[in-house]
Amino acid sequence: MTITYVIPDTHGCRTELQGALTKVDLCDPSTQLVFLGDYVDRGPDSAGVLTAVKDLCDAHPSQVIALAGNHEVWFLDWLDADDGDPTWLLADTGLVTVRSFLPTEVVERAVAALAGGSIEAVNTTIKREISARHSDLIAWLRQLPLFHETPTHIYVHAGVDEEAGPMWKAMTTAETFTEKYPPSLGKHAVGKLIVAGHTGVGPLHAREGRMRCWEPYVDAGHAYLDGRVEDTGVLNVMRYDSVSRTTSFL
Numbered sequence: 685m686t687i688t689y690v691i692p693d694t695h696g697c698r699t700e701l702q703g704a705l706t707k708v709d710l711c712d713p714s715t716q717l718v719f720l721g722d723y724v725d726r727g728p729d730s731a732g733v734l735t736a737v738k739d740l741c742d743a744h745p746s747q748v749i750a751l752a753g754n755h756e757v758w759f760l761d762w763l764d765a766d767d768g769d770p771t772w773l774l775a776d777t778g779l780v781t782v783r784s785f786l787p788t789e790v791v792e793r794a795v796a797a798l799a800g801g802s803i804e805a806v807n808t809t810i811k812r813e814i815s816a817r818h819s820d821l822i823a824w825l826r827q828l829p830l831f832h833e834t835p836t837h838i839y840v841h842a843g844v845d846e847e848a849g850p851m852w853k854a855m856t857t858a859e860t861f862t863e864k865y866p867p868s869l870g871k872h873a874v875g876k877l878i879v880a881g882h883t884g885v886g887p888l889h890a891r892e893g894r895m896r897c898w899e900p901y902v903d904a905g906h907a908y909l910d911g912r913v914e915d916t917g918v919l920n921v922m923r924y925d926s927v928s929r930t931t932s933f934l
Contacts, residue, residue, distance in 0.1 A: 685747075686714040690839060690922040692881030692909035693720065693753065694737075696727025696784065700919040701736060707921055707934050710744050717744075718832055720881040721753025721841035721862070724781055726914040731784040731818070738824050752828035753841040753882065754862040760825060763811055770807035785814045830861040837924070838874065842867075842882035846905075849873035871904045879922065881910040900933050907931070 689708045694701045708717055719737055724730035740748045759781075762772030776782055783791055794809045815822060831853075832839040838852075843864035848855035852874050867883040885908050889897035898911040898918040911918030921934040 685716040685834075686925065686927055687712070688716045688718060688834070688837075688922075688924045688926065690718045690720065690879055690909065690924070692911075692920060693722035693913065694727070694733050694919065695722055695725055695755070695914040696730035696733055696781065697913045697919065698727070698729040698732040698736065700913050700917065701733055704919050704921050704934070705736075705740075707923075710740070710747055713747070715747060717748045718839045718879075719748075719750040720839060720879070720909065721751045721828075722755045722881060722910075723750075723753070724759055725755045725776070726780070728780060729784050730781045731821075734821055734825070738821060741824075749832045749839070750828055751832060751839065751841055752825070752830055752862060756825055756828065757858075757862050760822070763815060763822065767808040767811065768804045770803045773807050773810065774803070782810055782814070785818060786810070830858060833876070834926075835876075836926070836929075837877050837879055839879045841880065843880055844874065844878060846872040846874055846878075850875060867906070867908060869903055869906065874905070877907060878905060879907045879909065881908070883908050884910050884912045885920075886912065886916075902931075 691704055709715055710717065717740070723733045723737055737750050741750050758772060779791060790813055794806050797809070798806050830840065838844060841862050843860060844852045845856040845860055846852065846868050865883065885901040886896065886898050888901040888908060898916050900920050900922065901908040907922060909920045909922055911920045913919040923932045923934060
């Protein structure tokens with residue numbers, strides 16, 4: 685590939701995602717697009733974002749790579765968990781994620797039943813409705829990879845075990861790939877630039893006196909891209925040209 689575009693955490697912000705995609709020309713077969721995960725939760729249209737990303741993967745299977753983030757892992761864990769565990773559902777403030785997957789009347793009927801039942805019963809109903817209506821989308825989520833490697837870069841949602849050096853693939857746990865925190869900074873022994881989302885770049889810039897800055901944070905070994913689009917409206921896009929070996933940000 686000649687040009688690689690990278691889009692980090694979109695968190696249900698479909699409008700911002702659509703704007704970012706206008707910058708990416710997938711009609712050029714030398715273009716690659718990597719999504720860093722965290723498509724769901726917080727924003728208004730998690731299901732719409734997932735569908736848009738899946739459609740791109742289906743239409744351009746040799747060019748588009750979608751990675752899993754911790755929010756996809758947590759969503760699947762909830763679907764797979766015992767029906768008596770409503771932890772994920774209770775964390776879905778205003779049921780904003782649930783409402784993106786289900787018709788309003790289905791959600792309202794389930795919520796209304798809470799008055800005469802239990803949260804576990806509501807949890808069961810909503811899980812089954814989502815699983816039944818979005819089986820293809822859920823099956824696609826289950827097979828998302830945790831990283832994508834090129835000769836020069838490692839693309840990942842959160843990070844890798846940098847202390848493992850060249851053995852990072854064998855030594856990094858699934859939890860580290862999707863949930864690593866705090867982020868590692870500076871030079872490392874892995875040997876490639878690590879490009880990640882997950883960690884909001886604002887606090888990283890604040891450490892250096894750049895307050896309220898949501899531009900990508902780049903150091904000697906990393907590029908962190910998460911601009912917290914759900915709060916700031918900033919969806920950072922990285923562009924890497926493998927011929928000129930130059931990186932830019934949109």
